[in-house]
Amino acid sequence: MLIKVKRGWELPESAVTPEEVYVNRREIVKALGIAPALAAAASVLPAGLAFASIDGVPSADLYPVPRNRKYTVNRPLTTPRDATTYNNFFEFGSHKQISKAAQRLAIRPWNIKIGGLVEKEFEIGIDDLLKQVTLEERVYRHRCVEAWAMTVPWSGFAMKQLVELAKPLSGAKYIKMNTIAESKDEMPGLRQSWYPWPYQEGLTMEEATNEMAFMVTGLYGKPVPKQNGAPLRLAVPWKYGFKSIKSIIRLTFTDEKPKTFWQSLAEKEYGFWANVNPAVAHPRWSQATEWQLGARQSDRVPTRLYNGYGEQVAHLYPKGADESYFR
Numbered sequence: 507m508l509i510k511v512k513r514g515w516e517l518p519e520s521a522v523t524p525e526e527v528y529v530n531r532r533e534i535v536k537a538l539g540i541a542p543a544l545a546a547a548a549s550v551l552p553a554g555l556a557f558a559s560i561d562g563v564p565s566a567d568l569y570p571v572p573r574n575r576k577y578t579v580n581r582p583l584t585t586p587r588d589a590t591t592y593n594n595f596f597e598f599g600s601h602k603q604i605s606k607a608a609q610r611l612a613i614r615p616w617n618i619k620i621g622g623l624v625e626k627e628f629e630i631g632i633d634d635l636l637k638q639v640t641l642e643e644r645v646y647r648h649r650c651v652e653a654w655a656m657t658v659p660w661s662g663f664a665m666k667q668l669v670e671l672a673k674p675l676s677g678a679k680y681i682k683m684n685t686i687a688e689s690k691d692e693m694p695g696l697r698q699s700w701y702p703w704p705y706q707e708g709l710t711m712e713e714a715t716n717e718m719a720f721m722v723t724g725l726y727g728k729p730v731p732k733q734n735g736a737p738l739r740l741a742v743p744w745k746y747g748f749k750s751i752k753s754i755i756r757l758t759f760t761d762e763k764p765k766t767f768w769q770s771l772a773e774k775e776y777g778f779w780a781n782v783n784p785a786v787a788h789p790r791w792s793q794a795t796e797w798q799l800g801a802r803q804s805d806r807v808p809t810r811l812y813n814g815y816g817e818q819v820a821h822l823y824p825k826g827a828d829e830s831y832f833r
């Protein structure tokens with residue numbers, strides 16, 4: 507990411523809070539009976555400006571959806587306000603305060619084009635798609651390459667369900683995904699012509715059909731807000747956040763590794779795999795530690811390999827490829 511590196515990110519070891527300490531604090535909170543309030547936040551808290559744009563969304567009555575308790579995280583949830591007001595969505599500007607500007611995005615009608623190496627190319631409206639999948643809620647960690655992290659309850663469906671609907675041919679090895687990029691009035695960031703629009707990301711077929719790859723349509727028990735990627739975004743929590751492409755309008759099955767938005771911009775800084783790895787520094791800053799939205803940037807905790815999801819995804823990568831960032 508073309509960002510200004512803050513020196514505070516490279517803190518001395520003494521300033522880092524180990525995750526065990528953090529988690530123990532949480533246990534204390536739990537013992538005091540405050541934790542249920544945190545859990546309940548998932549369905550009741552969203553209110554006010556940050557979520558105003560979802561009023562009247564056709565599929566809003568589908569939420570909240572049942573939580574899949576298999577996907578929980580031993581960390582406090584990020585508050586809805588933090589998760590919906592501190593965002594990366596470069597189509598609306600290259601800073602974090604894009605939540606208001608993002609309300610211009612028209613999210614209906616919203617047709618998703620499925621093409622490339624599939625039995626038959628087709629287009630499907632988001633509300634029709636939502637009728638054909640099983641929705642669930644999963645609490646996931648999210649780790650931005652910039653070293654901030656959050657923990658949020660996404661609603662959505664396993665990406666595998668979308669792959670099955672698409673009926674890919676056996677030659678398909680990758681899925682290329684694109685964000686809408688139609689109007690500079692709607693998305694003022696598109697005027698920054700040095701960026702290689704449209705935003706593009708990709709996964710291997712094995713990654714896309716892994717149980718963790720999740721298509722997001724909701725957040726905190728409501729339709730996902732525009733600033734977080736309405737009406738359809740990806741969540742691949744073992745990878746840096748830039749892989750989790752927002753407001754998807756096209757998925758193309760292909761036998762060629764797609765070049766991603768960030769690779770086109772700075773190939774030496776952003777890899778295709780982009781797996782979270784504390785041992786592999788970004789060329790301009792360390793990835794050894796991270797801070798959670800809502801905490802002080804100086805309150806660091808260690809970064810975890812694959813963002814803590816090694817059990818589910820490590821087998822996807824060749825042995826010894828712990829540096830699996832730049833592939």
Ligand code: MTE
Binds near residue numbers: 595650651735750
């Ligand atoms: N998708 C698009 N289309 N445009 C973007 O700028 N930013 C990425 C990812 N998806 C981005 C995107 C980055 S860098 C991150 S960290 C996450 O979105 C941020 O998601 P959030 O704002 O919901 O926290």
